[in-house]
Amino acid sequence: MNTISTQYEAKGSKDGTLMRLFKMRETSLIAIILLLFIVMSFASPYFLTWVNLRAMVMAFAVEGIVVIGMTILLISGGIDLSVGSVTALAMVVAGWLFLGGMDPWLASGLAILVCTLIGAIMGFFVTKVGLHHFIVSLAVMVIARGICLLATGGRPLGLFTLPPEFKFIGQGSIGPIPLIIIIFLVSVICFDFMLRKTTLFRKVFYTGSNERAAAYSGIRTKKVVFMTTTLCSALCGFAGIIYMARFGSAQPTFGIGMELNVIAAAVIGGASLSGGTGTIFGAILGVILLSVVSSSLALLDVSVYWQDIIRGSILLAAVSIDHYLNKRRG
Amino acid sequence: MGAAQNISPPLPIILHAMLVKMMTEASLLKLSNISKSFGPIHALTQVDFELRKGEIHALAGENGAGKSTLMNIIDGILQPDEGEILIDGVPQKITSPTKAQELGIGFVHQEIALCPDISVAENMFMSATNVSRSFLMDYNALHQKAAKVLSQLCDIDASARAGDLSISNQQLVEIAKALTLDCRILILDEPTAALTENEAQKLFKIMRRLADQGIAIIYISHRMVEIFDNCDRVSVFRDGKYITTRQVAEIQPGDVVNAMVGRVLDTIYPDKSKSVSESNETILQVRNLSDGKRFQDVSFELKRGEILGVGGLIGSGRSEIAKGICRLETDVTGETSVNGQPFNPADYKQSINAGVVYLSEDRKGDGIFLDMSIASNVSALSLSQVSTSAGLLSHAKEEGQAGRLGKQLNLKCGNLHDPVSSLSGGNQQKVAIAKMLSVEPKLIFLDEPTRGVDVGAKMEIYRILRDLADKGVGIVVISSELPELIGLCDRVMVVREGTISGQVSGADMTENNIMHLASVTVSPAHETRH
Secondary structure (H helix, E strand, C coil): CCEHHHHHHHCCCHHHHHHHHHHCHHHHHHHHHHHHHHHHHHHCCCCCCHHHHHHHHHHHHHHHHHHHHHHHHHHCCCCCCCHHHHHHHHHHHHHHHHHCCCCHHHHHHHHHHHHHHHHHHHHHHHHHHCCCHHHHHHHHHHHHHHHHHHHHCCCCEECCCCCHHHHHHHHCEECCEEHHHHHHHHHHHHHHHHHHHEHHHHHHHHHHHCHHHHHCCCCCHHHHHHHHHHHHHHHHHHHHHHHHHHHCEECCCCCCCHHHHHHHHHHHCCCCCCCCCCCHHHHHHHHHHHHHHHHHHHHCCCCHHHHHHHHHHHHHHHHHHHHHHHHHHC | CHHHHHCCCCHHHHHHHHHHHHHHHCEEEEEEEEEEEECCEEEEEEEEEEEECCCEEEEECCCCCCHHHHHHHHCCCCCCCEEEEEECCEECCCCCHHHHHHCCEEEECCCCCCCCCCEHHHHHCHHHHHHCCCCCCCHHHHHHHHHHHHHHHCCCCCCCEHHHCCHHHHHHHHHHHHHCCCCCEEEEECCCCCCCHHHHHHHHHHHHHHHHCCCEEEEECCCHHHHHHHCCEEEEEECCEEEEEEEHHHCCHHHHHHHHHCCCHHHCCCCCCCCCCCCCCEEEEEEEEECCCCCCCEEEEEECCCEEEEEECCCCCHHHHHHHHHCCCCCCEEEEEECCEECCCCCHHHHHHCCEEEECCCHHHHHCCCCCEHHHHHHHHCHHHHECCCCEECHHHHHHHHHHHHHHCCCECCCCCCEHHHCCHHHHHHHHHHHHHCCCCCEEEEECCCCCCCHHHHHHHHHHHHHHHHCCCEEEEECCCHHHHHHHCCEEEEEECCEEEEEEEHHHCCHHHHHHHHHCCCCCHHHHCC
16 A cells, blocks of 8 residues: 555546546446437437427426435435425415416515425424434425415416516527526536535535534534525425426426435435435436436337336336445445 | 374373363364455454363454454354354354354343343343244243343343343343353453443353353453453454464463564553643643533643543543533533633534544544545545635645645555545544544544554554644543553543542553542542552
8 A cells, every 4th residue: 555645646647537437427327328319319210309309308407406406415314205395386386476466576586485494494303303304304295285285276377477588487598598408507517516616515425424423523414404405495496486487387286206206316326315425417417317218218109107117117226236336335 | 204193192092182172172163264354454364263162261452453353253243254163163154143143152242232121031032032933922931031041140130121220230131141042152242341340240250150051251351450360261363363372371461462462562652751740831621520411520631741541431421521521412511721711612613613622432433434535534624724715625725635634644545535434444543533633633532542443553643642742732542441541641530430530640550550440439549559
């Protein structure tokens, strides 16, 4: 073994960088996605068309924003099952306020605030009362869905009078690129940067990696967990508003089962349910993979029911690999 | 050599030799060439060990010598990478603790692992219930059997709730639990670490009685006195290697210690401070510190240039005092001052900011982030130093910091981006220490700073601590290893049941004095020793 001084000279060697790149989860995901692209471009003439690609990205872009929040929460050691309900709640609250005569922008702001507050309440139950994320978010998932159904009577709220400049968020394009995709990309870049480079988010990694060691390093771990829990719900609220602008309606039953897709994407992308690991970039690749698979199966006329079975199997495979690698490391 | 082999000794001599061999050297358990690695760490390298019927066989070795790994292999918790295990001369693969139970191996772990809410009898038969083939529990038979086993040991009520027993009685229940399985080999891992002298003596009598019944006992301890007073043979391990096995009657404690550390003891510890005197400025002054639960009315001080040792049994409150001063997980009353300034942090973060830090005894549990890189481990306490005022991390600064401290501590690693889990125990501990040093502390509490660390790294850690003390950093070392306290510290303070039972320094720093203070209420210490 080398001492630090000799190691320091060897650090930048090309070999090391290549090996590291090879070992990264992101690299293998990109490889799998590229492989799928190549196979599908032969299997279906529609796959590599602008329309299909655009539709695919549109399909996962908004969910991708929720995945960002979920990944950060998973890294801190938490989990949130309520993302689908809270996203729907944002639509319903904003839609209800708008129909009540409120300015749509103000209504949207308030709806995001309500979602943030729900995240804060979950954070309270987790950090102050000491309950597990799973239980708290399971309860909130049911409660938020209940509120949605109660407020709407179970029927979608048609928001036909939404002003065009509001609908532009979900339906407009800048040049050839839909605004949704731009919002998504900007969010990914921002949060990926913050997660890599800021001390605030470094503390998220410390907390998730070993909460006691983090506390023994003077990190206020409960604050960190509270923050990640709240952030995840806030991003759900944001996503809900984009969906509302896109659909021009508020759907109380929207996002049922979304949590599974979102968690699956984050885990496929390298996040661990035991916390401490994960990247935004990886999680987005996870979303893309799931989305490409769905789109491919649809183009190949495979039954929707098969799609669920295949998605579940991909998740199981990814988690098994993760577990195997972790066990070897430990 | 060929000629000598052809000459057979007379038959009676052979028979006699065989008889003697059967009587005295019936090897119940024999391990040969056992090796075990954890990633890059060689925990055991081609180790041999032999255990005879009816003997009490001590295992000696420093922390990290491989004793625990070897015992975990015998108990089936770990599988050896190579080597052979013979029981009664028959090769066995001990694939699980259940298999070990079937083979008559009982392991009493250092940590008591009883279920506190159920009865002593149910606890005792937890493993036996596991191997029983009947579907229903027979509670009457259970309690009768439990009482019978317990009566051999002591008078503990089999129907009592396990959590209500004293620590020493819980320890005995653990032993009784092993006996319910008709064990022939009983492994006791530091059973006296939490016992007072009297309780320990009782345990030794029980051990001898069990040995007389033919049970072979493996006894792990750090205390030479216990080994020499109570054991028949001793095997010494060092850095994962088997060194020697000797009859206790034939050797001196000093021989064992030298074999354990592999060199003359004087060279392991740096010279003590020559400049400590009453006139030195006080780094830490503690007056009437209490946390209302684990310790009361604690007062002591630490002078500049001195290393203060803190001894005491496990559970005596010695760690809690250090954590209390740092406000880590506890709140305290009383007065503390550091470098003459009142020291009253609201929480541990403020304590760190004021330069008072605590290095945890449980490195993997709360000392380091195993799956994170070396560089980000080192910066965990000092993120503000490796980032801009806007809170953006500078990876260059972070690496610079880890590189500088790594060099100072002679850290051996491949790359600062490698996870800490890729390092050996000694280097992991250096990372944990580097993390503390990154905030340029005024005062460091180190709890078991050399647990699970090989001798070479130990010496380096001792040297580092002495250098820091010479530079004026306050060093308080909490340790269960008496030679460490005596060899490294200038003064040792002993904690017993949450109060300071006495202090020893200079020639009074002996294993006997410290153990006595840890067990019996005496004050002041050195006057009552006869």
